[in-house]
Amino acid sequence: MSIEKIVDQALQDGYLTPSMEAEVGRICNTASELSIEEYMALDRLMGALLTGEVVVLPRKQFINVMEELVLSEAISQAVEIDKDGDQSLDVGDIAAYALNRLPPLYATTEEGAQYQRSRAKEELQSLIASQVKEAIARNLDRAAQNQTVLGQISDTPLLEQMNILLKAYAADYEPDDESEPSTPN
Structure with a gap:
């Protein structure tokens, strides 16, 4: 415009x-x-x-209370897991995974945010905890997969190592025959 x-x-x-x-x-x-x-x-x-x-018109400030609650839950669960082992967890990935499976709770004032917090703690706390737990399990599985793949790479040539790594990161990718580059003669 x-x-x-x-x-x-x-x-x-x-x-x-x-x-x-x-x-x-x-x-x-x-x-x-x-x-x-x-x-x-x-x-x-x-x-x-x-x-x-x-x-x-003024810009309106929005607060997604669910982000706060999920981050708190993710941090507290991650701390418990970090005590037990030496796994490294990505709290950002965990929170994003859980947030994509939970309803947003927006507020425009602090009073509204306080209402949303109390409502969520009463009605949604167990759902939040289970989604964060699922996100952590998925994060740990992905880390274990990557360790397995990297652990398999040993005395193989560099191009083969890259091929293994690419297959691990793009497991579901199947190139079309048409999209393969042609080699010049």
């Missing part, structure tokens, strides 16, 4: 949204030089903002 269209839309609606503001900023930052029309549109927008004809 052009600056002129954004300004026309803002004047028509009476407000400038955060996405409209970001688009104008992006255009101004990437253009090597603005046209006379673009400068005139920006001047109209500035005048409308100064007179109150157009108001800037």
Whole structure:
């Protein structure tokens, strides 16, 4: 969308949204030089903002309470596992896996976030714990697979080692016959 269209839309609606503001900023930052029309549109927008004809909508802050709860649970479970063995766990991967299987709990105020926290602790704590446990198990399985593959590489040539490693990371990948590169003669 052009600056002129954004300004026309803002004047028509009476407000400038955060996405409209970001688009104008992006255009101004990437253009090597603005046209006379673009400068005139920006001047109209500035005048409308100064007179109150157009108001800037504030950016809304959102809090996903589920992220906090899952991270706390992932850290506490990971600490327990780290005490028992020498496995290294990726808390970020664990949290992302669990979050993809849990409902988001968004809030826009601290009061709303507090409500979502108490509700989640009452209704969803066991689900959160089980999803984090599943994520940790998956993380440990993946680490064990990688150790097995790397442990198998010993006295083999470099290209064969790379082939084994690539097969381990892309186990489900099957190249099409058409996509294989042809060798020049």
